[in-house]
Amino acid sequence: MKRTLEYLLFYLFLIKRDVRFFIVSKVNYLHTITFLLYLAIVLSEYIGLKQWYLFYFAALLFIVRFVIHIVSNKKLIFNKLFYFILYICAVEIAPLFILFKMMF
Numbered sequence: 001m002k003r004t005l006e007y008l009l010f011y012l013f014l015i016k017r018d019v020r021f022f023i024v025s026k027v028n029y030l031h032t033i034t035f036l037l038y039l040a041i042v043l044s045e046y047i048g049l050k051q052w053y054l055f056y057f058a059a060l061l062f063i064v065r066f067v068i069h070i071v072s073n074k075k076l077i078f079n080k081l082f083y084f085i086l087y088i089c090a091v092e093i094a095p096l097f098i099l100f101k102m103m104f
Contacts, residue, residue, distance in 0.1 A: 022073050029065045
């Protein structure tokens, strides 16, 4: 559902061609983070680490992912800053906020 919303926003604002590299790198980094988190979960189950370590490790991975996106797509982001802020708010932050509100 989230990916469909992303593509609709890209087609709506006619920026699909400009952000193709951003989309591909975002998916690749997410797959890498998912694999690393899977390994961390398996290791924490067998070693007996606390869940807070997994939370901090996941937060660190997502922060590193965000920084790598900013650095590698600096020209695209600053040329289309309005669209980038709109994307961050609509597709990245809003679903997490909604899930948080639904949980509590």
